[in-house]
Amino acid sequence: MAEPGYLRRKWLNRTMLGLSSGAAGLGILILAIIMGYTLVQGIAYLNLNFLTQAAKPVGEVGGGMRNEIIGTLILVVLGSIIAVPIGLMAGVFLVEFAGPKAATTVRFVADILAGVPSIVVGVFAYAILVRPMHSYSALSAGVALAIIMIPVVARTAEESLRLVPNSMREAALALGITRWRSLVGVIIPGALTGIVTGITLAVARIAGETAPLIFTALGSQFGFQGLLKPIGALPLQIYNYALSPYPDWQHQAWAGAFLLIMLVLGISILVRWTSSRRKM
Amino acid sequence: MNTSPAIQAKNRRFSRRSNFGDSIFSNLTLVCALLVVAILLALLVVLNIDAFPATTKFGLSFLTGTSWDPVKEEFGALPAIYGTLLSSLIGLIIAVPISLGAAIFLVELAPSWLRGPASFLIELLAAIPSVIIGLWGLFVLVPFVRNPIESWLGSKLGFLPFFQGPPFGVGFLAAGFILAIMVIPIITAVSRDAMRAVPNEQREAMFALGATHWETIRSAVLPYCRSGLIGAIILGLGRALGETMAVTMVIGNGYKLTTSLFSPGATIASKIAGEFSEATGYVFIGSLVELALILFVVTLLVNVIARLLVWRFTFVKAQD
Numbered sequence: 263m264a265e266p267g268y269l270r271r272k273w274l275n276r277t278m279l280g281l282s283s284g285a286a287g288l289g290i291l292i293l294a295i296i297m298g299y300t301l302v303q304g305i306a307y308l309n310l311n312f313l314t315q316a317a318k319p320v321g322e323v324g325g326g327m328r329n330e331i332i333g334t335l336i337l338v339v340l341g342s343i344i345a346v347p348i349g350l351m352a353g354v355f356l357v358e359f360a361g362p363k364a365a366t367t368v369r370f371v372a373d374i375l376a377g378v379p380s381i382v383v384g385v386f387a388y389a390i391l392v393r394p395m396h397s398y399s400a401l402s403a404g405v406a407l408a409i410i411m412i413p414v415v416a417r418t419a420e421e422s423l424r425l426v427p428n429s430m431r432e433a434a435l436a437l438g439i440t441r442w443r444s445l446v447g448v449i450i451p452g453a454l455t456g457i458v459t460g461i462t463l464a465v466a467r468i469a470g471e472t473a474p475l476i477f478t479a480l481g482s483q484f485g486f487q488g489l490l491k492p493i494g495a496l497p498l499q500i501y502n503y504a505l506s507p508y509p510d511w512q513h514q515a516w517a518g519a520f521l522l523i524m525l526v527l528g529i530s531i532l533v534r535w536t537s538s539r540r541k542m
Numbered sequence: 543m544n545t546s547p548a549i550q551a552k553n554r555r556f557s558r559r560s561n562f563g564d565s566i567f568s569n570l571t572l573v574c575a576l577l578v579v580a581i582l583l584a585l586l587v588v589l590n591i592d593a594f595p596a597t598t599k600f601g602l603s604f605l606t607g608t609s610w611d612p613v614k615e616e617f618g619a620l621p622a623i624y625g626t627l628l629s630s631l632i633g634l635i636i637a638v639p640i641s642l643g644a645a646i647f648l649v650e651l652a653p654s655w656l657r658g659p660a661s662f663l664i665e666l667l668a669a670i671p672s673v674i675i676g677l678w679g680l681f682v683l684v685p686f687v688r689n690p691i692e693s694w695l696g697s698k699l700g701f702l703p704f705f706q707g708p709p710f711g712v713g714f715l716a717a718g719f720i721l722a723i724m725v726i727p728i729i730t731a732v733s734r735d736a737m738r739a740v741p742n743e744q745r746e747a748m749f750a751l752g753a754t755h756w757e758t759i760r761s762a763v764l765p766y767c768r769s770g771l772i773g774a775i776i777l778g779l780g781r782a783l784g785e786t787m788a789v790t791m792v793i794g795n796g797y798k799l800t801t802s803l804f805s806p807g808a809t810i811a812s813k814i815a816g817e818f819s820e821a822t823g824y825v826f827i828g829s830l831v832e833l834a835l836i837l838f839v840v841t842l843l844v845n846v847i848a849r850l851l852v853w854r855f856t857f858v859k860a861q862d
Contacts, residue, residue, distance in 0.1 A: 275754035283651060285643025289664045289726055296670060296678050296723075348574045355571035368575045370849065375582050377777075377845035378838060379784025381811045385818070385834040386585050389592045409581055416578060442567030470671025473786035473811070477819040497673045501787060504677045512681075519674045530669045534662060 297523065304520020307513040317483055317499070323510050327518050329485045330494040333400075336486055337479065337495055338469050340404030341411055346461055348408075349415025353457075354445060356416070357423040369417070376413040383409050384474030392478060400486070400493040403479035407468040414464040415457075422456025423449065459533050466529040470522055472497040496522055589835040595828035604832060610797050610813075612821070617829035619836060621797045625714065625807040626837075629789060630782040632718025632803065633725055638775055640722070641729035648730070649737040650759055661734065668727035676791035679720045684711040684792055687719065692804050703801040712794030715803040720788045725778035732777055736770025736855060737763055773851030780844040784837060786811040810837045 311326050318325030356365050387406035392398055426449050434444035480492040496518055503515035607618015648661055688711030695705045740763050748762040794806025795816055810833045821827045
């Protein structure tokens with residue numbers, strides 16, 4: 263070719279496009295390495311005792327994370343009970359009742375709230391619940407998780423409610439039923455799959471949260487003792503055991519990580535699978 | 543309409559009664575929406591109140607103080623602020639080229655059958671809980687960072703102030719790697735959406751001039767969505783600044799100002815996570831809450847800027 267620099271341009275083109283593809287490959291490779299390592303380690307140390315026994319005191323070999331698994335389930339349910347109604351109603355407000363200015367403001371604030379570091383939310387829950395009540399508690403942890411969950415539920419509920427065609431709203435109102443009846447009976451059910459998807463993704467996120475639990479749930483060797491008492495949680499125990507000097511505990515941390523990753527990624531993949539089937 | 547005031551009033555009364563359920567319901571949704579706003583304001587107020595013992599005792603010198611001594615009750619935030627910025631900076635330096643490259647691949651290069659699955663896999667990385675990334679970081683990445691990475695950097699580039707000192711493994715460099723892993727998904731996803739919003743005419747015009755694919759991307763695609771890309775990077779920064787568990791597990795809990803990336807350090811978040819549940823005394827707890835307040839305000843600003851950039855870009859796009 264006569265054009266000067268042609269080869270150089272061609273070479274640069276190939277290099278940069280190759281590097282871009284490599285970058286995408288690297289991202290997927292990192293995922294595969296972390297997942298693969300956790301799965302291999304986790305399966306090696308996962309056994310029946312781990313699932314069915316309570317934690318043993320320092321120095322004793324054996325024991326499991328039964329209480330922490332139950333604790334995580336309780337905390338997730340508690341967080342959802344608080345966050346789902348509030349988030350859903352806020353989403354309904356955004357779509358059905360808010361003027362453009364109010365909608366923009368609330369949407370913006372919800373996005374900002376979703377970006378607040380979870381450790382800060384934990385400090386907040388400590389300040390408003392743990393300190394006045396003089397006790398670490400499952401309740402304070404549930405509130406912290408709910409604060410993390412609310413903006414996610416609100417925004418996904420908003421998006422799925424927006425997808426409900428206006429003709430359905432009009433059809434409902436034309437039957438002469440009131441607005442709130444049409445919302446509860448027609449519009450929210452119409453958006454239910456999307457809303458449930460959003461809630462499920464939010465649950466996956468809070469199930470793995472650790473930072474806001476350190477000084478709200480605190481952890482506990484005992485099982486569930488009531489909402490106003492400390493409670494153990496799977497991610498919290500993984501953190502504590504990972505930093506412990508005992509190999510047996512470190513192995514249990516891997517088994518816990520395996521369970522947690524199966525739970526969280528299982529939910530993500532399930533959601534993806536159902537929502538892609540829905541589109542077709 | 544020409545109805546008399548009396549009839550108007552009657553109609554209003556009637557509709558008010560029949561819409562009783564409606565007004566309850568709409569007010570209920572309003573309350574829930576206001577609650578979202580109230581939580582954000584309450585965060586600011588409550589953190590300020592609980593930080594009070596520290597803010598009154600140290601004033602602005604809290605930001606410049608370098609000691610952290612619970613026994614003498616002397617607290618300064620500078621090493622934690624420095625550690626937060628340094629580890630996030632390392633994370634972004636590693637993550638930004640990888641994320642932009644991955645986004646370019648997903649938008650410009652990938653065949654359509656690969657696009658969805660590849661996007662999904664990279665986003666799946668964001669779904670892995672922080673504590674698991676930390677566990678992996680502690681047992682797999684940290685030994686790898688100690689040897690070969692740090693020993694190699696120390697022997698080849700040891701004349702630079704960044705690569706001096708013994709290779710611990712745990713420290714700023716390991717934290718930077720971990721943060722890179724954690725922000726790659728978000729930067730990739732947001733910049734992918736920004737690139738996808740670039741109209742095809744941009745690309746076609748560039749191709750028609752005889753440009754190579756890379757030249758098209760560089761001169762027609764990337765500049766067009768620049769504010770979206772910057773927004774994506776700043777969103778990643780916001781995530782990196784507040785990331786807690788994984789960083790706490792690999793940064794090694796030192797507390798000093800040093801240029802060495804090999805040195806153990808602390809971030810604001812790791813300091814809070816590591817010491818809050820054992821802290822005693824109003825000044826100690828107040829200092830930790832003030833750290834949380836600093837982190838909150840900084841991430842708030844960063845997120846506001848990022849959102850505005852990303853929103854402005856999508857808004858401009860919607861107008862075109």
